[in-house]
Amino acid sequence: xTQSVVVQVGQCGxxxxxxxxxxxxxxxxxxxxxxxxxxALSSFFRNVDTRVVGDGGxxxxxxxxxxxxxxxxxDMEEGVVNEILQGPLRDVFDSKQLITxxxxxGNNWAVGHKVFGSLYQEQILEKLRKSAEHxxxxxxxxxxxxxxxxxxxxxxxxxxxxxxxxxPEVYRFVTSVYPSGExxxxxxxxxxxxxxxELNEHxxxxxxxxxxxxxxxxxxxxxxxxxxxxxxxxxxxxxVTSSAGAVKKRHQKPFDAMNNIVANLLLNLxxxxxxxxxxxxxxxxxxxxxxxxPQLHYLVSSLTPLYTLADVNIPTRRLDQMFSDAFSxxxxxxxxxxxxxxxxxxxxxxxxxxxxxDLRRNIERLKPSLQFVSWNQEGWKTSxxxxxxxxxxHSLLALANNTCVKPTFMELRERFMRLYKKKAHLHHYLQxxxxxxSCFMExxxxxxxxxxxxxxxxxxxxxxxxxxxxxxxxx
Numbered sequence: 001x002t003q004s005v006v007v008q009v010g011q012c013g014x015x016x017x018x019x020x021x022x023x024x025x026x027x028x029x030x031x032x033x034x035x036x037x038x039x040a041l042s043s044f045f046r047n048v049d050t051r052v053v054g055d056g057g058x059x060x061x062x063x064x065x066x067x068x069x070x071x072x073x074x075d076m077e078e079g080v081v082n083e084i085l086q087g088p089l090r091d092v093f094d095s096k097q098l099i100t101x102x103x104x105x106g107n108n109w110a111v112g113h114k115v116f117g118s119l120y121q122e123q124i125l126e127k128l129r130k131s132a133e134h135x136x137x138x139x140x141x142x143x144x145x146x147x148x149x150x151x152x153x154x155x156x157x158x159x160x161x162x163x164x165x166x167x168p169e170v171y172r173f174v175t176s177v178y179p180s181g182e183x184x185x186x187x188x189x190x191x192x193x194x195x196x197x198e199l200n201e202h203x204x205x206x207x208x209x210x211x212x213x214x215x216x217x218x219x220x221x222x223x224x225x226x227x228x229x230x231x232x233x234x235x236x237x238x239x240v241t242s243s244a245g246a247v248k249k250r251h252q253k254p255f256d257a258m259n260n261i262v263a264n265l266l267l268n269l270x271x272x273x274x275x276x277x278x279x280x281x282x283x284x285x286x287x288x289x290x291x292x293x294p295q296l297h298y299l300v301s302s303l304t305p306l307y308t309l310a311d312v313n314i315p316t317r318r319l320d321q322m323f324s325d326a327f328s329x330x331x332x333x334x335x336x337x338x339x340x341x342x343x344x345x346x347x348x349x350x351x352x353x354x355x356x357x358d359l360r361r362n363i364e365r366l367k368p369s370l371q372f373v374s375w376n377q378e379g380w381k382t383s384x385x386x387x388x389x390x391x392x393x394h395s396l397l398a399l400a401n402n403t404c405v406k407p408t409f410m411e412l413r414e415r416f417m418r419l420y421k422k423k424a425h426l427h428h429y430l431q432x433x434x435x436x437x438s439c440f441m442e443x444x445x446x447x448x449x450x451x452x453x454x455x456x457x458x459x460x461x462x463x464x465x466x467x468x469x470x471x472x473x474x475x
Contacts (some may be wrong), residue, residue: 010152105150112154147177148188157198281383341404352394
């Protein structure tokens, strides 16, 4: 069994990470009722005897003593990390694996990347190495961050390059939360574009998540509940309600519920690494099968059901309906419509009591409505994990390498250019040592190159599919 390390950077990264660990513990608790430290737990947790000082406290098998998350928590403001350390999950995190500052990055990519990057480089490296030493077979780093702020975008992408240099053989999966057009950080287009260049160059796979998409999904669940439809209620103290137990008002942004959806995505993505299944998918198989060209490593994710732990009493979707949902634009975690764009490849990660025949039947049913690139008409990768999410009979995560991600990048570039043409707020960046105006031009040029690659693929949409003659075997 392989292990993975989660690196959560900035306020958004740490809040999503905290939600992920909470859900993962609940999921393992539902399955592992004897309290034995098994391979499933070891993939993301260490078992530690806290009475023993130093690394001698690591226990590889037997009863669970104290579980410690394989995680590194980084934030240049200490508020969120302190909140986590005072909350119910405080014992899950190793105090030696935290890095905080008090000043923050001031919503400035250059401060996070150039200032804090060089200031904390050795400390971060030491904590990453320590995490790696605790693994028997380290397979993957999961980086969780946002693109719009300073620490998540700047320091988050700085450590991505560090990981590539220090652990070149270990996969780098990045979950990036992109700002919406109504974002309250004015400089978020600058931060996002500068971070995109680093993601283009140093990530193996990026799962872009759109804040607006998450908000729309939560609003729909809110609407369903408030409409009083039969069987649609939210349980008290659920993750889609406020701490007061009441449904969040629609004009407020229910970040807890939005973070819960992203944590759910990570939960389903890692399910094959954590549990048994008749058709398990290794994490490295995602990159191998879904990324045909190095730069085109942005995967559009869709999730069904969109809520977890039976928080919402909405009647369970039928299995076939679940597959249809995964390809509808309402279930995408970025604002996109993959059905009207071109697929390079697609992975279906199914959990629960589902048979291979169910998978094949639904793929055959959906195939005529989906347009795959001419040279990869059978570009499907599937996995079956026998353990469903808590409170559900089955779930599905679809990861698509699809040109529908292009409008998100084009909109980001437009918002960047509106600011950049006026040179607005530029002086905040240029006063940081090592930052020059050429950094902005290189970043936007990198993004334009990526968009052009998607344009070239879209241009092949109308091309006929080549039907190669089958090889004749002489008997």
